Amino acid sequence: MLQLQNIEKVYRTDTVETLALRNINLQVDKGEFLSIMGPSGCGKSTLLNLMGLLDEPSKGKVVVDGKSTERLSDKQMAHFRNQSFGFIFQSYHLINDLKVLDNTELPLLYRSSASGQRKKLATEALEKVGLANRANHLPSQLSGGQKQRVAIARAIVGKPSIILADEPTGNLDSTMGHEIMDILLHLNQNEGTTIVMVTHDETMARRTHRLVRLFDGSQVQ
Numbered sequence: 001m002l003q004l005q006n007i008e009k010v011y012r013t014d015t016v017e018t019l020a021l022r023n024i025n026l027q028v029d030k031g032e033f034l035s036i037m038g039p040s041g042c043g044k045s046t047l048l049n050l051m052g053l054l055d056e057p058s059k060g061k062v063v064v065d066g067k068s069t070e071r072l073s074d075k076q077m078a079h080f081r082n083q084s085f086g087f088i089f090q091s092y093h094l095i096n097d098l099k100v101l102d103n104t105e106l107p108l109l110y111r112s113s114a115s116g117q118r119k120k121l122a123t124e125a126l127e128k129v130g131l132a133n134r135a136n137h138l139p140s141q142l143s144g145g146q147k148q149r150v151a152i153a154r155a156i157v158g159k160p161s162i163i164l165a166d167e168p169t170g171n172l173d174s175t176m177g178h179e180i181m182d183i184l185l186h187l188n189q190n191e192g193t194t195i196v197m198v199t200h201d202e203t204m205a206r207r208t209h210r211l212v213r214l215f216d217g218s219q220v221q
Helices: 044-051 074-084 100-104 106-110 115-128 144-156 174-191
Strands: 002-012 017-028 033-037 059-064 085-089 162-166 194-198 210-215
Touching: 002 044, 017 044, 033 044, 033 174, 044 162, 044 194, 074 085, 074 106, 085 144, 100 106, 100 115, 100 144, 106 115, 115 144, 144 162, 144 174, 162 174, 174 194
Parallel strands: 033 194, 033 210, 085 162, 162 194
Antiparallel strands: 002 017, 002 059
């Protein structure tokens, strides 16, 4: 489903060169739920950004569903990313002026979907996370856990084959964190969605199929 081959990522300024990732070789199988752990600054989010085609490696290549992405144009990359990936972020990234339903259907605006179809799919996604009754609320009217549920609904509305989650429980208490994990596990187990999750929480990581650890930009487990 997802392969990273000999990945290296270097950030350069006029005076400083920082090696963020080195010699990463990683395969994520279809239907797998993989967690990535490591200390702050070890390259976890950088790795997730490369997996999701939000950034390009300095060396190596990313292969998604058997297709190498290194020669795609920016437009092709954006289309491929929109079709293949759903993203969940620690800080939700909801648009405060938009209602929950409108936030959820945002990824579909980049497709040729009619308004009625977008609303239907967004409503179905909200039903899956138990928030259909909040469709007309604004983000400011929601709790942190509810905001993250909306973020999950937005990530799955386009029926992506892979969900990339960056600290999805990081801003939540343990009870709400486990509720969010239950939703992700349900998507993985019942709908076959492949999920890669960055986390600092060992307890959450143990609930996934496999754990990869990073240290100073290198894969150590």
